[in-house]
Amino acid sequence: MKPKSFRIPSPDLQIDFSIALVQIRRECLQEALCKTIKDMDIAGLDKELADFVPKKDMAILASRGLRGELLFPVPCLLTRNPKLLAYYRLLYGFSQKAFYGAEFGLAIFKPMEDRGLISKSNGESIPSLCHALSECASSLLKGVGEERLTKEFMDDLSLLTLGPQLRGGANVRKGTAGIVRIFESITGIVRESVVSSNRQCIEIKNAAGRRVLIEFSSDPDIMIREVMAEKRYRNIIAMEIKGGTDFSNIHNRIGEAEKSHQKARQAGFVECWTIVNVDKIDIDMAHRESPSTNRFYRISQTASGAGEEFKDFRSRIIALTGIPG
Template identity: 50%
Template structure:
């Protein structure tokens, strides 16, 4: 029997499209052109003459391009500090690389992220522009002048935006996956809940003790039973890896293993890993995360039915020590 082709829904691209509008308004060519339209061009031209080799400006002018489309100058960044992001993207630097320890400008990250210049930064705007212009000069000198167009400059920035947007979307997907698993646990334990907040739920088990299910930084979700005011029995640590990229799942499982090793050192008895890929080689996954006692599929848990969900449900109920609803 023939099976119809069925591809996953392009949710990532939908998210990209929605984010791209924000990027254009804040950090891409649209934002730069809007800012330039509000400045005294004579001031910008004077600064370009100071910071940029004449040959580079001549190359751009031959293609009908103004210098500030490639070269950062103080008046532009002071008028709109977020445009530091435009020049970073144009030159192909990731946020992690650009604001990491290697470049020495971590104190200026607020320019891109919040539009504010850090007055206490040891790096002056003049020094920053000098370094950016040196890098941009290499770009101009190593491109065919006939290729220099507004579209090419926009494309170069977009090439850097792509991985950044993917990373942002993956982080959002990761947080959503954690919240989904937490919500499933909350539903399973709903009949025994005596208190809850956005970050934790409290239940009373059959022994009369309080059990807490909590969001945690590392691992993602923990369950512990209070034995006294200062002592608790650490029951379960859960890592949720919501990414759907099969090619990256083994790296993610390696990350889960590090979290579980930390959880074990803190006294957690059981460690679970929830993944979100269609197929997982369990034997290989167990070698990559030997601390994981059980692997669960996020997709299976979200159905709220089936053998895998029932196994998850019954294990949760048993571990916290309550009767089934």
Template identity: 40%
Template sequence: MKPSGQIDFYVRLQAVRGRYLSEALKTTVDDPAFTLETLNGELSAYVDAQHLKHLASYGLRGEVCFPVPYLFRRNPYLLGYYRLLYGFSCKEFYDQGPFKRFQGMENCGSIQPRLEPLIPALCRSLTKTGETLVELIGTVSLPIVNDLQLLTLGYQFWGSRNVKVGQSAINSFVSLMKVLLAAYSLDVQERQITFLNDSNLPVTIRIASDPDVSITLKLESEERKLVAIEMKGGTDRSNIWERIGAAEKSHSKAKAKGFNERWTITRVDLNSDPGMLRKAREQSATSTRFFFLDHIADPTTPEAMSFRQVLGSVMGVKLAP
């Protein structure tokens, strides 16, 4: 086995270490232009004295766990330092609540002028989170702070790796569709493919989420929802049922929207093992069909022929063999 995931994580860790971890805070404070008096004054104003005293009892300064406006103005990237320390992934922190507007601080290292007046309120909110963390973990040290940040990074890296794996499967499927529809005049855009079927009606294949892929047919009076497809690109059999469960949630929504065909395409072969297929149907009763991506991409397999026949009949086209 090749530890490709761990190698990828290590490379990415080295890339962010100097921007979001302890080295970033040290570099910011070590800057000759950095004024310690300003930092101390803001820490006293923003953080409860008991929490500062608690950190001091372990030989730590307040900025190790608590942000203040002066720190962010000197180095906006430090928002990532505190987000990681408090245990929030990018999605959790920026996609929910009021923090989306501040994402440019972590990503670009800048504060937009319109956000300047909001920085004090941001810091007050984050220091409350930091105070809760310090209270609950009790013992605090630089290694513990680093460990907490790495735990968040690992979760974040794993999530982004899963997204990358899923996107790779979707890209493979889109490439397959282009080959199968080569006889038709395709209008290919970034996230969709449109063409006229054999009845001269427009069919659209869209790449999105919930479902990952949708296929619709445009009529004069309505848009017919033909197929909803969930792509699960992971090859690890040990957590296939978790991925099938995620597909079931999406298919339940697709069913409510009016999709009668709801397919789950995986990188784990479910159809060759009756027991696996039976369990897959139990885990995702809303899925109407299961396909193995590697098989449907190989035109010599019975599964590929079945896929082409069913999909071709649904879309009203003759797919390439």
């Protein structure tokens, strides 16, 4: 009996993560924290730690041979390196969405993490932020237990939060890349009728002399509308592009597309299309899970510029926009 062979995909995503991790360590993990402290006035740092951190917590850290700023932020530290806010957010286990969402009112501090930017509004509130974060840090210290507290353990906690963030970012990039490929495919189809174009919108003139807009959007991802009058449109096609390649998650992606298409239907779109980045898709199953979708296409086929699926996509774009074939 011939031995069964197996095919394991290339670990491209993990390779990308490893490259990103090197940069992130330099910017907002323990490596960045240590580098920042190296150039600071330690006496001033210690004074703020004494002001902002409960004495019993400082004693616990000292008993483990750890400095207070490994767990507790203070104003002089965040002022010196605003991006270290990400270090504490990751250490405490908060995603960016949760931390900077409306619930906590911390959105004004996001420029510190993203761009290292301190403004008048967020700068004045840094002491209050540190007090709030110190309470969170105390809860974390109590919850994990002092016996497990080491620099390595705290680094592990940060990485546990960082992993989903990196994967989420990778998924967003895949989704964006998929949208761009479809947008470029449409551009090629309507090229002879283009009046003007930029990175967000293509304006074409159809055979009836009417203006038709093909636009990047967020919900739906791409929409095609005919201009009827000033700020009045005939909504023609709403497209949801799902760029993820993980077949096991295809049901969730189609479900997301269905939610978007339901809103598109309410907005009066004539056609709703879902374009996926998974080649082996059960179309009957997909229609059951997204009954609002008129047509399902695959990115690989639609962006190829050839084949029956592309021909169908092309002919429908031409017919529905009313441009010469």
